[in-house]
Amino acid sequence: MAFSFVTIYKMSYDTEHVRNAGDTPRTITGISTFAELLENPSLARLYTSIRRSATSTGPELVETTTVSKKTVYDYLHKLEQAGLISKVDDDGGTAVYTAEEFELTLTVRETEVSITPELIEVIAQKNEYPAIERVLEDYGIVTYALTYDLVKAHSERNVTIRQIASLTGLSPGAAYDLVEALYSILELGDDESPPTTYSPDDFDEDEGDLLREFADK
Template identity: 70%
Template structure:
């Protein structure tokens, strides 16, 4: 796996380069750091004291995280409230190049990582199969929600078991608010030949 650092940029106008790659990648390993970034992004603007009340870590850790994120270009100070810094999140996109296939790491993926404590399947896939498999499954879940791909096909493409794939898709459906309010992900069962499986794999990996 290689990190294409030329494509690690904020998606603002004009875009700015994200620095300190270790902090960026820590968003995908540290659920509390991911939750803090996600909280800032979802609220639009917020302050350190407000984050201390919402993130289950110490006050010192919150401010350490804020410093790390700001130094990395993932958040910025946009004002102050009675002498307290007000923060806003930067949009970003990281391109991972794996086996000549590009996978995008975005704030949406960070939001999913922030929910790992509530959905064991997320942490299980990250720990046992790595970021590449997790990012690929994330990309495929939208196609699944539209009925374009089956659980079995997702399992084949990601190398996950059918059960793990279903658990992960169910978690992503909930976090991303996919499907109907009371529905679980549907396991479509069309008759798929080996040739169809191979064609799908070739299209996704550009083989």
């Protein structure tokens, strides 16, 4: 696919590609709930908590979350209606929930990115990492999701921060701050190896080839 790095705020959701990723894939409904996952870290944290625990009940989530009991049950209902969680058991009259895996394809003017549970887990922490919130607010989810993928390539030393900035349209400073935040959340590298920076003349010869490589994906 060809990438356009203009900041775009209007999204079209390709509902044909919003599918349960389990053993029996089915179309997931409730696109508005997906949109809220990207905007509401409390909802994202609740979904992530269920996913990390394999199974959870309402009372367990009330004990561990910072939102009210009513909000927890409102969120559970919303997530269940959207197909993002399912009831798998009934423990003495208490519903037991499990999280569904999913992949949501966002298409914005021929730019296509995937929203996955892993990405939602990071967005759930945006209040603790100003760089994440800033990029989401100033550049939008498409740029953020693309940067997320490139950070993984950076951890494998396949791209530099300068190249991430060029590919996404972020300023070098914003790119560095976001890489640093994602390194911390995703536990990439090690404590003695922070994200690699660059000098102005680094990788100029190869950068054009790299940009073409990502544009062809």
